[in-house]
Amino acid sequence: MNKELKILGIVAAFTLVLYWGVEPFAHSQMHKHVEGHNFVYDGTADIEEASKDKKEAKKKFWSEVKEIAKLKGDPVAGEATFAMCAGCHMDGATNMGGVTPPSLDHAGAIYDKNFLIALIKDPAMATNVDHKYPNGTMSHPMGSITTMVNTPQDIANVVAYLKAKKAGEVTPKEAFKEACGRCHANRYGKLTQLGEIPKTKSNIKTGQDIDRMKYDQKVATEQNALADYLGKLPPDLSIIYRARSEHFLETLVENPQSQLPGTAMPRTGLNKEGYEKVVEYLAETGDPSAPARAMAGPWVLGFFLLFTILAYLWKQSQWRDLH
Amino acid sequence: MSSRRDFMGMALGGFTALGGIGALMAMKKTWDPLPSVKAAGFTTIDLKDAQENVLVTEKWRGKPIFVLKQSKEMVEKAKKSDELKRLINIGDEYYMVAVGLCTHLGCIPGYDSSKQGFLCACHGGQYDGTAMVTKAPPPRGLDIPPFKIDGTKLVLGEEGPEYKKMLADGTTMKV
Amino acid sequence: MAHFEKAKSLNEWLDQRIGINTLKKVMQSEYWIPKNINFLWAMGMVLAATFGILLVSGIFLLMYYNPSTDLAFDSVNYTIMTEVGYGWLWRHIHGVGASLVFLIIYIHMFTGIYYGSYKKGRELIWISGMLLFVLFSAEAFSGYMLPWGQMSYWAGMVITNLFSGGSLHADGLVEWIRGDYVPAQAFLSRFFMLHVLLMPLAIIGAIVFHFGTLRLPHVNNQDGKEIDFEESARLWKEGTTESRRKSEVIPFSPVFLSKDVFVMGVYFILFFYLVFYHFEFAMDPVNFDPANGLKTPTHIYPEWYFLWSYEILRPFPTDPGLVAFAIAQVIFFTLPFLDMSPNVAPANKRGAFHIWFWLMLIDMLVLTFMGKLPPEGIWSTIGLVAAITFFVLWISLPIITKLEKKL
Ligand code: HEM
Ligand code: FES
Numbered sequence: 001m002n003k004e005l006k007i008l009g010i011v012a013a014f015t016l017v018l019y020w021g022v023e024p025f026a027h028s029q030m031h032k033h034v035e036g037h038n039f040v041y042d043g044t045a046d047i048e049e050a051s052k053d054k055k056e057a058k059k060k061f062w063s064e065v066k067e068i069a070k071l072k073g074d075p076v077a078g079e080a081t082f083a084m085c086a087g088c089h090m091d092g093a094t095n096m097g098g099v100t101p102p103s104l105d106h107a108g109a110i111y112d113k114n115f116l117i118a119l120i121k122d123p124a125m126a127t128n129v130d131h132k133y134p135n136g137t138m139s140h141p142m143g144s145i146t147t148m149v150n151t152p153q154d155i156a157n158v159v160a161y162l163k164a165k166k167a168g169e170v171t172p173k174e175a176f177k178e179a180c181g182r183c184h185a186n187r188y189g190k191l192t193q194l195g196e197i198p199k200t201k202s203n204i205k206t207g208q209d210i211d212r213m214k215y216d217q218k219v220a221t222e223q224n225a226l227a228d229y230l231g232k233l234p235p236d237l238s239i240i241y242r243a244r245s246e247h248f249l250e251t252l253v254e255n256p257q258s259q260l261p262g263t264a265m266p267r268t269g270l271n272k273e274g275y276e277k278v279v280e281y282l283a284e285t286g287d288p289s290a291p292a293r294a295m296a297g298p299w300v301l302g303f304f305l306l307f308t309i310l311a312y313l314w315k316q317s318q319w320r321d322l323h
Numbered sequence: 324m325s326s327r328r329d330f331m332g333m334a335l336g337g338f339t340a341l342g343g344i345g346a347l348m349a350m351k352k353t354w355d356p357l358p359s360v361k362a363a364g365f366t367t368i369d370l371k372d373a374q375e376n377v378l379v380t381e382k383w384r385g386k387p388i389f390v391l392k393q394s395k396e397m398v399e400k401a402k403k404s405d406e407l408k409r410l411i412n413i414g415d416e417y418y419m420v421a422v423g424l425c426t427h428l429g430c431i432p433g434y435d436s437s438k439q440g441f442l443c444a445c446h447g448g449q450y451d452g453t454a455m456v457t458k459a460p461p462p463r464g465l466d467i468p469p470f471k472i473d474g475t476k477l478v479l480g481e482e483g484p485e486y487k488k489m490l491a492d493g494t495t496m497k498v
Numbered sequence: 499m500a501h502f503e504k505a506k507s508l509n510e511w512l513d514q515r516i517g518i519n520t521l522k523k524v525m526q527s528e529y530w531i532p533k534n535i536n537f538l539w540a541m542g543m544v545l546a547a548t549f550g551i552l553l554v555s556g557i558f559l560l561m562y563y564n565p566s567t568d569l570a571f572d573s574v575n576y577t578i579m580t581e582v583g584y585g586w587l588w589r590h591i592h593g594v595g596a597s598l599v600f601l602i603i604y605i606h607m608f609t610g611i612y613y614g615s616y617k618k619g620r621e622l623i624w625i626s627g628m629l630l631f632v633l634f635s636a637e638a639f640s641g642y643m644l645p646w647g648q649m650s651y652w653a654g655m656v657i658t659n660l661f662s663g664g665s666l667h668a669d670g671l672v673e674w675i676r677g678d679y680v681p682a683q684a685f686l687s688r689f690f691m692l693h694v695l696l697m698p699l700a701i702i703g704a705i706v707f708h709f710g711t712l713r714l715p716h717v718n719n720q721d722g723k724e725i726d727f728e729e730s731a732r733l734w735k736e737g738t739t740e741s742r743r744k745s746e747v748i749p750f751s752p753v754f755l756s757k758d759v760f761v762m763g764v765y766f767i768l769f770f771y772l773v774f775y776h777f778e779f780a781m782d783p784v785n786f787d788p789a790n791g792l793k794t795p796t797h798i799y800p801e802w803y804f805l806w807s808y809e810i811l812r813p814f815p816t817d818p819g820l821v822a823f824a825i826a827q828v829i830f831f832t833l834p835f836l837d838m839s840p841n842v843a844p845a846n847k848r849g850a851f852h853i854w855f856w857l858m859l860i861d862m863l864v865l866t867f868m869g870k871l872p873p874e875g876i877w878s879t880i881g882l883v884a885a886i887t888f889f890v891l892w893i894s895l896p897i898i899t900k901l902e903k904k905l
Contacts, residue, residue: 289586308763352583
């Protein structure tokens with residue numbers, strides 16, 4: 001008996017070392033470590049990773065953002081200024097310069113205040129993709145905002161308006177659609193870059209579903225525009241939850257450049273709650289069996305525990321008089 | 324061999340069988356139709372454009388659905404043979420709506436508009452214009468799918484009051 | 499026609515027709531197992547049980563899996579994981595099972611090596627076992643292709659390219675294996691066939707063969723002692739407590755089986771703990787990206803159980819690498835013939851062989867670690883040293899065993 005336990009100990013020790021080597025250790029060596037910053041957007045990472053000639057500009061930009069954040073915004077005045085934004089960010093918006101402007105219905109709830117200020121002030125800088133616009137922010141699809149809403153007080157007002165009036169309850173799916181969904185499809189969630197896939201019906205005589213074909217064509221057109229603008233089609237995120245670690249997702253969302261240097265993916269500026277909603281949705285489509293596992297797990301393990309106890313008693317009864 | 328030995332072996336065997344039953348239940352669930360198959364069990368068909376005595380075929384749950392708008396003459400005939408209850412009444416119009424699979428063994432009967440009746444080529448079963456059986460072997464008229472009336476539209480797969488009544492008085496069976 | 503009496507019981511009825519009592523004796527009640535063995539001897543039955551679990555879970559996966567390059571990924575990751583009742587359970591069981599079966603195979607193999615259970619009449623047990631190892635490897639590899647993720651595709655690309663034989667440039671052979679220039683539909687279909695039909699059939703055949711090779715030599719025991727099975731069996735059958743104590747053997751069923759089942763129970767607790775709470779280790783994240791023939795993942799590596807032989811390939815230039823890899827794949831077959839010592843005994847009684855055993859185990863562990871790490875800097879060097887050590891150990895085996903003193 002003692003000898004068997006000793007052997008078991010050796011087998012277990014080797015197995016654990018093996019596991020450690022091929023899993024935690026190997027992964028720690030394969031993936032670079034990126035420090036998260038808890039969804040605080042103050043430009044620290046941007047300034048750190050910027051090339052020498054850009055460092056000063058970035059420092060200046062983020063310190064100005066900080067100043068604006070101190071102003072007290074007036075939501076009522078902000079609403080009037082917001083009309084400028086609503087010209088593009090409206091229901092049924094179509095592709096403009098590569099992407100479709102997102103709905104801002106829950107912008108105040110899911111995005112960080114500092115980020116929103118930065119975004120209105122200079123969309124390319126705020127999203128940390130200024131390297132893509134060597135000719136200046138005006139060539140960014142949202143670049144024209146810098147000529148429309150440009151005084152610190154105006155910016156503070158619009159952000160105050162968003163925080164006050166565009167901040168209702170948001171579902172995980174809405175958060176995903178607004179923050180990620182214009183660029184990334186989620187086919188397991190039945191979402192394309194154009195939103196919910198409509199229900200269509202095929203002609204019974206030919207089996208052809210022309211409405212669906214038309215829709216698919218629209219999606220393809222949108223995807224081509226995105227791919228032209230971003231250099232590649234952003235991947236479908238149906239099952240990204242299992243393809244990447246949580247740490248990767250979190251740091252990528254905070255600052256895409258940190259995980260994918262040079263990427264065209266803009267920072268989305270989600271705050272912690274917004275990010276959690278998005279991840280909740282990714283988990284729903286990417287790992288839908290989690291609740292079922294949690295339910296069945298204890299039962300199955302309980303079964304085998306009892307099974308093993310019974311088997312032990314059986315073994316004891318069989319082996320009792322052998323030595 | 325003492326009885327205690329047997330007892331432990333049997334206890335273990337019995338307990339294992341219990342686990343086996345649990346596993347079988349999971350396996351049964353795996354064989355069930357998928358939720359998406361079940362959800363696809365709703366189809367809306369519009370009766371607005373149907374023409375009298377012209378058979379239209381739709382599809383519901385992968386099965387053919389016959390829709391036959393009744394002419395005045397056909398309605399009279401149905402009244403006489405007391406089969407009006409098989410028809411769906413919307414406004415002034417009457418429609419025969421049924422699963423287009425022979426109740427004998429599931430072939431698709433063909434419609435002959437001159438005779439205003441169906442013939443199933445497989446084993447010679449016949450039905451009239453309300454899809455009531457008129458010649459064996461089929462045991463009963465064509466089954467009526469669950470429906471709900473929504474204006475001039477029918478939602479197949481949902482059980483409206485008219486359908487429930489048909490079920491209750493035995494006009495059709497559940498499909 | 500033979501003469502048949504009317505049977506008085508079902509048992510008798512069956513016995514008249516298929517000799518069920520003889521069968522029971524041969525396979526159970528008079529299949530003698532030495533008393534002097536530990537739980538490591540239950541690993542064979544644990545393997546058989548794991549194979550059963552893989553078979554059952556595989557059957558249920560097969561119901562919705564779709565072997566088409568367009569649909570395979572979503573049929574697994576969406577249909578089976580989201581829609582099919584308990585589809586996730588079969589998939590996680592299958593994934594964890596495929597990983598654990600190799601862990602147990604390695605434990606089983608090294609048990610055999612430690613106790614010298616591969617020689618003096620047991621050569622065929624060993625060879626049939628190695629055959630199972632090779633078949634399981636092929637089964638695991640073909641199964642890995644099926645979800646048609648990035649790892650499936652690129653493992654398929656890299657492993658089939660091995661068959662070009664380096665500077666032999668047997669590209670025709672590679673294309674023949676794939677049925678295309680790259681892994682595509684033909685490749686997926688034929689690996690699907692291999693995984694669900696041909697390999698399982700071959701494995702079942704090999705298991706039967708493996709069991710058959712065990713029957714005459716009997717399993718070894720903890721001391722490598724030669725047992726007089728006839729005398730011990732006689733003592734057991736005498737049936738008194740006294741004689742049974744004296745006997746050195748027990749019948750496989752029910753006595754040894756009761757221990758097998760207990761060990762299986764402990765194993766199943768681990769197994770299902772992993773299935774429910776820790777399955778990620780068995781399902782590589784990279785394979786949740788759909789196959790893309792225009793983009794290689796940053797890190798590609800095989801599943802953990804292939805890492806040691808992969809690492810033997812990696813540190814060398816193409817041609818010697820391939821030769822080294824090919825040798826590593828089959829070298830274990832030759833163990834019964836390279837071990838020249840007449841002793842069947844546990845390694846700790848065999849002097850230099852004892853050291854050989856632990857060095858080999860640790861070397862393979864090191865190779866496994868290095869196989870997954872990026873082949874850079876110090877890792878490359880360690881990998882190269884470990885790969886060379888592997889061959890040095892094999893070359894030294896006949897020498898040290900030849901010099902071994904007879905016990
Ligand atoms: C899935 C694959 C396999 C199955 C189902 C299997 C099954 C078994 C069973 C039931 C036994 C008898 C009980 C025991 O000693 O554990 C056994 C013994 C043995 N197996 Fe396997 N085996 C497999 C793979 C292998 C492999 C890969 C090898 C090594 C190359 C191997 C080598 C041996 C040896 C040497 C013995 C004899 C042990 C002794 O005499 O003490 N087997 N196997
Ligand atoms: S199936 Fe129609 S008559 Fe037999």
